[in-house]
Amino acid sequence: MAPFGSALGRPGISALRDLKRSENQNYKGHGLSKGKEREQRASIRFKTTLVNTLMDVLRHRPGWVEVKDEGEWDFYWCDVSWLRENFDHTYMDEHVRISHFRNHYELTRKNYMVKNLKRFRKQLEREAGKLEAAKCDFFPKTFEMPCEYHLFVEEFRKNPGITWIMKPVARSQGKGIFLFRRLKDIMDWRKDARSSDDQKDEIPVENYVAQRYIENPYLIGGRKFDLRVYVLVMSNPAVWSGHSRVHLTNVAVQKTSPDYHPKKGCKWMLQRFRQYLASKHGPEAVERLFSDMDNIFVKSLQSVQKVIISDKHCFELYGYDILIDQTLKPWLLEVNASPSLTASSQEDYELKTCLLEDTLHVVDMEARLTGREKRVGGFDLMWNDGPVSREEGPPDLSGMGNFVANTHLGCVNDRNNQLRQLFRSLQNQKKASS
Secondary structure, three states: OOOOOOOOOOOOOHHHHHHHHOOOOOOOEEOOOEEEEEHHOOOOEEEOOOOOOHHHHHHHOOOEEOOOHHHHEEEEOOOOHHHHHHHEEEEOOOEEEEEEEEOOHHHHHHHHHHHHHHHHHHHHHHOOOOOHHHHHOOOOEEEEEEEOHHHHHHHHHHOOOOOOOEOOOOOOOOOOEEOOOOHHHHHHHHOOOOOHHHOOOOOOOEEEEEEEEOOOHHHOOOOOOOOEEEEEEEEEOEEEEEEEEEEEOOHHHOOEEEEEOOOOOOOOEEHHHHHHHHHHOHHHHHOOOOOOOOHHHHHHHOOOOOOOOOOOOEEEEEEEEEEEEOOOEEEEEEOOOOOOOOOOOOHHHHHHHHHHHHHHHHHHHOOOOOOOOOOOOOEEEEOOEEEEEOOOOOOOOOOOOHHHEOOOOOOOOOOHHEEEHHHHHHHHHHHHHO
């Protein structure tokens, strides 16, 4: 299995681009002006439309130069709307990188994510049996509305009295979400979704998912919370997991409250959370929990490996939202393609600065890495054409031996010291070989 390792199902993308470029004089090319290999370029030209922590990190990166308007660029942290409109009309040289896969929505739209996970679970059951398929049981029972309305009603009547949650498939930050226990609430929603009787045939009902509500969430100080874990996916193929935060209730919703204050402790570092759980449940239970979260990252990416259009120019920084219940079982709520990079506090600014700096280290426009690194700052390499172990040697794919995944979520990590040692070692290797 090689998530995003090649342009699965879409061969010859680069050749098609070359052909289009020769046929269409309006084709915009990037990274072409110097015509040099990556390691020979003196500067990296970057572009972004996001004015937040990302802009600060890009502007302070040594050797990086901002490009405005239509200037040629080597690195573009684009938004998804640019991708939709321009990807197929842009020629990119070998070294150029952009911040999304062209159909990332197969994982990040709520209905597509569930569809792909359900399909992958059935595939695993056919090929490897029910025990292996059960490793995909980390998302609540979900139906797409309105197309699966009748299936939903059948399930709803089997379990009367439970709570369901409705979520728009393509919105974020808690917008459009509501809870319900009665079918009448669904009918009212369908009526409200149309602006008026005379327009009801012209305006389609917005797609939602109806998802069984997790009614036994783990609480901290009486508060619900979720975990945001950042997973960086490269196209070579490699999956890095790392920087993460605990949100004590949805921050985007909290901000609308008149008594909201960013310094009241609404976000925890994951290290603090791991210590809290270990003190209450013991280290073994916590290891199982974090291992189960590793499984979520891997299985969810495997579920889209055959549908995501990989491209050597693309990478993706996904924001995974995970809820933990009282049995310490993690549940995948959603995956974000554009996780917020705007800081809500000074502590949040520092976390996102480190996250973005390490993302740029791994993307490695400067061509400094060897490709053998297992940790870069706050990121751990968890998949590289197969699971990556903390220990050296061949991986134990049976799962029965001493294989321990190379992830350290919530563990103590002197990030600055690790980066200093990493780049000092790389410099020494370069000097020794010259």
